[in-house]
Amino acid sequence: MSSPLPSATNKQGQSETQQASTLHHSEVRIRPEEVRAYDDSSRKPVLLAFFLALVWLLVGTVLGDLSSFKFDRPDLLTEQAYLTFGRLRPAHLNVMVYGWASTAMFAVSLWLMPRLCRTTLRWQFAAVSGILVWTLGLGIGLVLLLAGVSDGLEWLELDRYWADPLLVLGASLVGASIWKTLGARQVQHLYVSVWYIAASYPWFAIIFIAGNLPIFKGVESAAVNWFYAHNALGLWLTTVNLGLIYYLLPKIIGRPIYSYWLSLVGFWGLALFYALNGMHHLIGGPLPSWMIATSITASIMMIIPVVAVGINQHMTVVGRFGAMRYSPALTLAVIAAMSYTAVSLQGILTALASVNRITHFTHWTIAHSHLGLYMFVTLSLFGGMYYILPRVLGREWPSPRLIRAHILLAGGGMVLYVLALGIGGVLQGLSLMNPGEAFEISVAQTKPWLLLRSVSAVIISAGHLIFVYHCWRLAYSSRQGHAQHPPFFELKPVLVKKGSAS
Amino acid sequence: MTRLLVLIMGALATVMFALIVLVIMPRTMLADIKAPEQLKPLSALEARGRQIYISNGCIYCHTQQVRDSNFTADVSKGLGNRPSVPADYVNDAPHLLGTMRTGPDLFNVGSRLPDQNWQLVHLYQPRALVPWSIMPAFPFLFEHKAKAGPNEKTLNLPPAYAPREGVVVVSKDAEAIVAYLLSLKHAYPAPGNDLTKEIAND
Amino acid sequence: MFADSIAIIALSLIIGLPPLIFLLIGVRHGYFDHVDEASRSIFEENELRYHRPWESQSQMQSRLDHHGPLLSNPTTEWERWL
Ligand code: HEM
Ligand code: HEM
Numbered sequence: 001m002s003s004p005l006p007s008a009t010n011k012q013g014q015s016e017t018q019q020a021s022t023l024h025h026s027e028v029r030i031r032p033e034e035v036r037a038y039d040d041s042s043r044k045p046v047l048l049a050f051f052l053a054l055v056w057l058l059v060g061t062v063l064g065d066l067s068s069f070k071f072d073r074p075d076l077l078t079e080q081a082y083l084t085f086g087r088l089r090p091a092h093l094n095v096m097v098y099g100w101a102s103t104a105m106f107a108v109s110l111w112l113m114p115r116l117c118r119t120t121l122r123w124q125f126a127a128v129s130g131i132l133v134w135t136l137g138l139g140i141g142l143v144l145l146l147a148g149v150s151d152g153l154e155w156l157e158l159d160r161y162w163a164d165p166l167l168v169l170g171a172s173l174v175g176a177s178i179w180k181t182l183g184a185r186q187v188q189h190l191y192v193s194v195w196y197i198a199a200s201y202p203w204f205a206i207i208f209i210a211g212n213l214p215i216f217k218g219v220e221s222a223a224v225n226w227f228y229a230h231n232a233l234g235l236w237l238t239t240v241n242l243g244l245i246y247y248l249l250p251k252i253i254g255r256p257i258y259s260y261w262l263s264l265v266g267f268w269g270l271a272l273f274y275a276l277n278g279m280h281h282l283i284g285g286p287l288p289s290w291m292i293a294t295s296i297t298a299s300i301m302m303i304i305p306v307v308a309v310g311i312n313q314h315m316t317v318v319g320r321f322g323a324m325r326y327s328p329a330l331t332l333a334v335i336a337a338m339s340y341t342a343v344s345l346q347g348i349l350t351a352l353a354s355v356n357r358i359t360h361f362t363h364w365t366i367a368h369s370h371l372g373l374y375m376f377v378t379l380s381l382f383g384g385m386y387y388i389l390p391r392v393l394g395r396e397w398p399s400p401r402l403i404r405a406h407i408l409l410a411g412g413g414m415v416l417y418v419l420a421l422g423i424g425g426v427l428q429g430l431s432l433m434n435p436g437e438a439f440e441i442s443v444a445q446t447k448p449w450l451l452l453r454s455v456s457a458v459i460i461s462a463g464h465l466i467f468v469y470h471c472w473r474l475a476y477s478s479r480q481g482h483a484q485h486p487p488f489f490e491l492k493p494v495l496v497k498k499g500s501a502s
Numbered sequence: 503m504t505r506l507l508v509l510i511m512g513a514l515a516t517v518m519f520a521l522i523v524l525v526i527m528p529r530t531m532l533a534d535i536k537a538p539e540q541l542k543p544l545s546a547l548e549a550r551g552r553q554i555y556i557s558n559g560c561i562y563c564h565t566q567q568v569r570d571s572n573f574t575a576d577v578s579k580g581l582g583n584r585p586s587v588p589a590d591y592v593n594d595a596p597h598l599l600g601t602m603r604t605g606p607d608l609f610n611v612g613s614r615l616p617d618q619n620w621q622l623v624h625l626y627q628p629r630a631l632v633p634w635s636i637m638p639a640f641p642f643l644f645e646h647k648a649k650a651g652p653n654e655k656t657l658n659l660p661p662a663y664a665p666r667e668g669v670v671v672v673s674k675d676a677e678a679i680v681a682y683l684l685s686l687k688h689a690y691p692a693p694g695n696d697l698t699k700e701i702a703n704d
Numbered sequence: 705m706f707a708d709s710i711a712i713i714a715l716s717l718i719i720g721l722p723p724l725i726f727l728l729i730g731v732r733h734g735y736f737d738h739v740d741e742a743s744r745s746i747f748e749e750n751e752l753r754y755h756r757p758w759e760s761q762s763q764m765q766s767r768l769d770h771h772g773p774l775l776s777n778p779t780t781e782w783e784r785w786l
Contacts, residue, residue: 030748071604071636074629078639085638086559116746148557152596182506189742190509199513206517210525218591220529222599227524235517247746254756254767256743271513275520284569284576285599286586291528322758357574361565361603432603435578439606440634447636508729 030118041120042110043392045127045177049107050385052135054468056099061464063092068457071450082146090157091145096373097155097232098138098167104381105240106131106174109197111388112247113178116194117185123177130173137166151212153221155229160212168208175201192263196243199271203235219287227278233372234274241336241380242266242309248333248387249316253323258315262308269305273298280351283360299351302344310341328403332383335411339375343368358433363446364425367418374414382410382467389474398477402470409463416456424449537592540690544593544682551682554675555598558640565600566609566686580614581607582688589693605637612687621680622657622672630663643676750775 070076070085077083106127114121121127141163144150150157158164182198211228250257257263279287279295317323317334324331346368349355359365386403390396397403424446431442537543544552555561568582577585586609591597615621620631626644628635648668650656655677657670664670752771759767768774 032748035748070638074636074638078641081558081642084558084640084642086562087557089562090559150557150559152556152561152598154561154601187745189745190506191742191745195509199509202510202513203517206514206521210521216529217595218532218535218593218597219588219599220525220532221595221597222591223528224525225597227520231517231520250743251746254747254752254754256740256747260740260743268512268516271516272519275517276523278520278524281601282599284574284585285567286588286591288528288531288588291524294523319760319763320758323756326758353573357569360569361601363604365601432579433575435575442603443634443636450636508733512729 034118035115038114038118038120039111039391041124042114042127045121045124045131045174046107046111046388046392048128049103049110049131050389050471052131053100053104053107053381054471056095056103056138057464058468060092060095060100061461063088063095065454065457065461067092068450068454072447072454081148087146087148087150090150090154091142093155094138094145094158095142097237098134098158099142101237101373101377101381102171103131103135104385105237106134108244108381108384108388109178109200109240110174111392112193112197112243113181116191116247117181117187119181119184119186121177122180122184126173126180127177130170130175130177132170133166133173134170137163137170140166153211153225153228155232156211156225160214164208164212168205171201171204171208175205191247192257192260192267193243193247195264195267196239196246199267200236200239200243203231203239207231207235219285222282222285223279223287223291226281230278230281231275234270234277237373237377238274238340239270241377242270242340244384245313245333245337245340245380248329248383249313249337252327252330252333252387253317253320255316255320258312262312266305266308266312269301269308273301273305277302277351280356283351283353283356296351296353299348302348306341306344306348310337313337328407329383329387331407332379332386336376336380336383339371339379343372343376346371358429359425360429361432362425362429363421363449364429367421367425370414370421371418375411375418379411382406385471389471393474395474395477397470398473399470402466402473406463406467406470409459409466411463413456413459413463417453417460420449420452420456424453532588535589535592536693538589538690538693541590541593541688542685544685547678548682548685550675551678551680551685552598554643554679555682556596558643560608561598561600563602563604563637565603565607567599568607568609568688576607582610584692586688587692590688608683608686610686610688612684613689616684618680618684619658621683622676623659625676625680626657626659626670627663630660640676641670643673643679645671645673647671 066077066083067085067089070088074085081087110121110127138158141158144159144162145157149159151160158167178198178201182194207228211224213224216224246257246263276298277295279292280299283292283296285292314337321334324334350359350364350368386397427445427449428442431437431445432439566586568584568586569576570585571577577583590609591599624631624637625640627639627641628637629639644657646665646668647654650669650671655672657672659670752767753773753775755764755774756767764774
């Protein structure tokens with residue numbers, strides 16, 4: 001196992017005592033050449049995973065758009081079974097969650113781990129085959145789903161015999177490469193991102209297997225269903241992206257994370273409370289009330305890790321929001337970090353029985369979903385791609401204008417989406433609560449907001465097309481283009497603390 | 503290595519703890535709930551209908567649960583005469599509780615809309631009966647034919663929605679899903695059960 | 705409905721104790737002894753010494769105080785934090 005060890009010689013001539021193979025990294029900084037070597041070692045799987053993720057993003061966008069349009073035009077494309085809303089919608093969810101987000105998260109973790117462990121990526125072959133096996137599993141599951149073969153559980157629709165074993169195998173192979181790299185690390189301390197990313201892989205395997213066991217019936221089946229779905233959000237999608245944000249913010253700002261201690265509180269708080277949150281998807285439902293009470297309690301306790309993460313990330317950037325003008329990766333990471341706080345606070349609110357009785361079963365939940373999965377997860381992954389791809393490919397993004405267009409369309413479109421469904425959802429919920437109102441009214445009241453959502457869907461899709469086109473230009477342009485100005489340079493800073501200049 | 507050990511053990515411990523609290527413990531506690539006498543197991547046709555309900559994603563717009571009447575309006579809105587309890591679901595695998603009420607709850611739809619013809623037409627084209635509906639039409643569950651065969655049932659559609667030529671024949675699938683919908687009746691009194699009483703006390 | 709019941713207090717305790725234990729294990733293992741080092745471990749040599757165009761005078765000054773004289777970026781250096 002050879003790796004370009006960081007030689008422990010220290011240019012600033014400080015402590016010479018740390019020659020052991022495990023370095024105290026206090027004084028010894030990585031040299032840029034070493035970083036290059038780490039990036040090179042993960043290049044293949046990272047590029048492969050990002051490529052597949054982009055393909056899935058486009059597929060998922062089409063599926064999401066169609067699902068959205070079908071609310072406005074229920075007779076659109078109804079002749080074929082595979083185009084019915086009840087198949088396109090779960091296809092959208094599975095493609096976005098397992099295709100786009102998870103595959104991009106493989107790339108992010110495989111790129112980050114060597115850098116954070118200061119060693120080359122181990123078992124690169126396992127990582128590459130893991131990504132391919134995962135994609136194959138998802139492909140099979142998707143075709144079966146559209147053909148009408150579904151396990152019938154939200155978030156777990158993919159066929160449990162043909163698709164899910166491949167997904168488990170794929171994630172385990174990628175996880176094996178991650179953990180092997182971690183085991184071979186050359187630093188003693190684990191940076192907080194390592195905690196988040198390394199823990200996510202065993203978590204995902206456990207919850208995904210538990211969720212798919214075919215032994216549950218009745219309300220237990222519901223309990224397991226939401227135990228899984230909630231943890232897929234909290235112990236997989238959230239954790240890897242928080243790990244990424246914890247890396248991007250300090251790196252780009254050029255300033256260590258505000259409080260390392262807080263970040264660990266955030267990690268363990270999340271691990272514990274989030275895992276118990278699942279039953280808040282069934283508030284008022286036919287489960288033993290202590291189960292639901294446990295989840296509501298745990299949801300409220302989520303305030304601790306959420307605030308810890310929020311303060312930590314805010315204090316890292318505070319006073320330097322002007323940097324967002326220079327770096328799209330930072331812009332996206334900051335918006336994603338803020339959205340994480342926002343979606344969690346919204347979630348805690350939604351988990352209170354007095355709010356949930358209104359918003360449960362309404363489009364408020366869909367607004368919450370997309371605030372979380374888009375404004376937080378997807379934007380953080382976009383940010384990661386803006387940061388990672390140029391470093392892996394050794395070229396600069398060709399066009400600041402395309403970057404700007406992408407961020408404004410995707411971000412702005414999604415703000416519209418969330419606001420529209422948030423308002424529509426509350427109106428719908430109030431109507432459903434009112435014994436005097438017929439069901440018709442709840443439908444009539446949501447219709448305009450659903451139409452607005454379809455408008456935003458078109459805007460967001462345009463953003464996605466621009467982004468994919470830009471990635472294609474980046475990958476295939478022969479010119480090693482150097483932009484003259486950072487993409488946001490000409491824009492007035494949106495978020496800048498008054499008086500921080502001078 | 504101790505750091506990695508704490509990381510992996512800690513991470514596993516938290517998720518296993520949750521798994522025990524939310525999955526394994528309830529499984530043992532709920533194991534001895536019996537099906538109420540009045541809750542009949544599904545017939546073969548109804549079971550087939552349930553499968554079609556799943557594969558066409560009715561669950562993404564319809565719930566099958568009547569929530570706790572202490573803090574929701576489900577009972578006063580007429581979705582059922584009582585909140586649903588675990589015993590109502592003992593035969594369900596997978597569960598179809600649902601999370602969206604884009605359409606009405608279907609837990610008692612068999613008592614509310616018992617007319618088979620209404621259900622068939624509604625499935626073929628909801629807007630033929632409910633003009634404001636945003637429920638998708640499911641024409642692919644039916645067959646278009648020039649003429650109905652001897653034992654085949656045809657749909658009686660309003661002219662605006664009838665095909666220009668031929669007839670719409672009710673397929674086995676359409677018959678099955680409607681049989682399933684009509685089987686959804688949970689009007690019997692909630693079986694006495696400690697676990698469910700707890701809900702009322704809280 | 706679920707508010708102010710004894711169950712909530714009991715549940716909070718049951719849920720709250722394990723993380724406390726992990727925190728203690730963490731402290732015992734010295735996770736918090738070198739937190740500054742850990743949080744600085746992601747930076748490359750000299751990375752903290754680059755001039756950053758968005759920083760105010762005082763921010764630049766503190767960067768200079770902590771990390772030594774500032775370096776100017778090579779022409780394409782803004783890419784580093786794109
Ligand atoms: C082009 C952008 C998008 C559009 C137009 C869109 C549209 C939709 C629509 C119409 C639904 C069904 C809502 C309903 O049943 O009422 C939905 C659900 C969902 N979408 Fe998206 N979506 C988009 C992007 C994404 C992305 C990027 C993700 C994840 C990374 C995502 C994750 C989900 C999830 C998890 C659900 C299920 C929500 C729930 O059950 O509460 N979507 N989306
Ligand atoms: C402390 C944090 C959070 C709490 C307490 C929370 C709470 C909730 C609750 C109560 C629901 C169920 C709503 C209903 O059906 O009535 C829900 C749904 C959902 N949440 Fe969260 N949430 C939190 C954070 C997040 C985050 C960070 C994300 C995204 C990464 C997220 C994504 C979702 C999604 C996608 C759903 C819809 C699931 C479905 O029905 O398919 N949540 N959340």
